[in-house]
Amino acid sequence: MIQKRQPNTQAERGQQETSAIYGLRPVLEAIDGGTRIDRILLQNGLTGTLAGDLKGRIRDKGIPYQFVPVEKLNRLAKGNHQGVVALISPIEFKDAMELLPALMEGEKAPLVLLLDHVTDVRNFGAIVRTAECAGADAVVVPDHGSAQIGNDAVKTSSGALLRVPVCRESNLKTVINLARQCGMQVVAATEKGASDYLDVDFTKPTLLVLGAEETGISPEILKMADIRAKLPIMGKVQSLNVSVAAAVFMYEVLRQRR
Secondary structure, X not given: OEEEOOOOOHHHOOOOOEEXXXXXXXXXXXXXXXXXXXXXXXXXXXOOHHHHHHHHHHHHHOOOEEEEOHHHHHHHOOOOOOOEEEEEOOOOOEOHHHHHHHHHOOOOOOEEEEEEOOOOHHHHHHHHHHHHHHOOOEEEEEOOOOOOOOHHHHHHOOOHHHXXXXXXXXXXXXXXXXXHHHOOEEEEEOOOOOEEHHHOOOOOOEEEEEEEOOOEOOHHHHOOOOEEEEOOOOOOOXXXXXXXXXXXXXXXXXXXXX
């Protein structure tokens, strides 16, 4: 079955789409038909021949998925979901392996954000909104453990998600290595940084790395950074919300480049 919704923001007008597809065969057909799927939710313990086919197809296509309780599927689907719901993406994801080299061939020094497991939809939408306003060129997210990129994310971003290229990649380390090979500096925004953010030369092509809301940038990603930059904290709370930190960094990039 296909569940539809009406667009309710200016950015979504003319973008009416299905937000979820449920049922084993409909989801299989959606995958085979090239539908833009954000992720697939599978009921815990789902078995059977069709379910096995679906799991194989998900792995072959590299589609993000997760196992969830049946109660969550019941909330998302208003019919017989048969243990599977596919959440449809309102955007077409770009390939970072193609996009980063192409950006380096342009006239301006690119600014690309890499979000290391930022899972809150509101934070994600706010970051992309600021990225669009500040002139960032792209956002990279992992294919597992990131915010759902659906209609709520588009709404939170005020439509910026329909304008800023988003790359969803299985290996963030590969993206970082490629960025460095292309001539981009890798700057990690972290309270553990040794450099003040004002001392970083952001006129250079930059991959800006931001971490998860609670844990920050993962250690294996953090150690790959060329520069670890921090924001000054004068109060007793030792860190800023990730979307706020992202905005400060991006507007420092914009200030330097203007």
